[in-house]
Amino acid sequence: MIIHKEGFSFLICSLIFVLISFFISIFLFSILINLFISFFLITLYSFFLFFFRNPKRNFSYNENEVISPADGKILEIKSVFENEYLKKDCICISIFMSPFNVHVNRFPVSGIITYVRYHPGKYWFAWNKKASFQNERTTTVVETKEKQKILFRQIAGFLARRIIIYAKKNFLAKKGEEFGFIKFGSRVDIYLPLKSIIIIKKGEKVIGGKTIISIIQ
Template sequence: MTIHKEGYQILFWTAFILLAVNVLSVFYLFTGNQTASTLILIVSVVLFFLVLQFFRKPRRTTPLNDKHVISPCDGTVVVIEEVNEPEYFKEARRQVSIFMSPLNVHINFHPITGTVKYVKYYPGKYLVAWHPKSSTENERTSVVIQAKNGAEILLRQIAGALARRIVWYAKEGQPVEQGHELGFIKFGSRVDLFLPLDAEVKVKIGEKTKGGVTVVADL
């Protein structure tokens, strides 16, 4: 397991700030108070490793299958329902939503192999990721991929109350491969999938998913 490139800058500044806090605590704020300085050091180390684990990049092997829709992220399935998707399809779709806690790996993966047909970024609010309106009012990015059989799915990256930056690598017209990186969401968030109504959903509410591995549905 390595560290994702999206974490380099944040980890550098986190380490710099924590080091500065510890230097100030030892030489200025708590001079002669070994207990206070040691406590600050322990808290700093714990905090740094919490941030470090958030940007971990595990090695994953995706079982390629053109019929499978692979989970785009690590997390917990919180929504499976039929909805009207107004942005791109403008018709009924099967929605599967996966909530990503701050402890999950936050890399996003392409769920299918195909061609990117649509990419759109929306600035917005930062409601908690499980709020019903977060899918339409929060900062978000929508990516539509057309599979080899012509079926299209929409993947929506949604920022949460803590997530303040969405990163996406997909571009319109770009060929993509199942299991390859689509992007990254920094700190607590969710991903929505909008599937054809005839897609056979393979997961259940409350089920844990592993990005790039778990089969969410069959097309």
């Protein structure tokens, strides 16, 4: 299993904590309690390893296909007015990432990155409608070769309190490549042109960098 680079320091610190806790428990508790503590610590550390996994994925797409920027479940699909950058009505697709999903975020389209901005904010649960506009978040816009501007947001949740973004303005975005990472449960919103053909539905599970969610016309 490949571990994402964002997990290295966290996993090292966690391992040190687990080992120290284990050795302290040997001197303080009975064998039965030590077995329980050992089981708990091993299970917890195994979850951390699982959380920071970074599975290898092969990419092969048509230019007009939009892929899912994240692993998770489609929370909602709706028409909204995007007022931060696009200033027009769009189709917004919200993807909820549980702590058990891969948390690598990938570019949904290829093109030039025209806008990147970080917004400090609150930590509503990721499925709360307030999360899109009040939570800590980042906004990124990529302009495709066909001059279509696609906006997407990393949104922190109640557990996810650290957003990492690699995207930089005026750099080239390549569909399927990493643009960020969010730790411990979160949400990603993507805003598409109204004429886009949506080929997923609410409640459907998607795989970042693999599932085609829309075709841009």
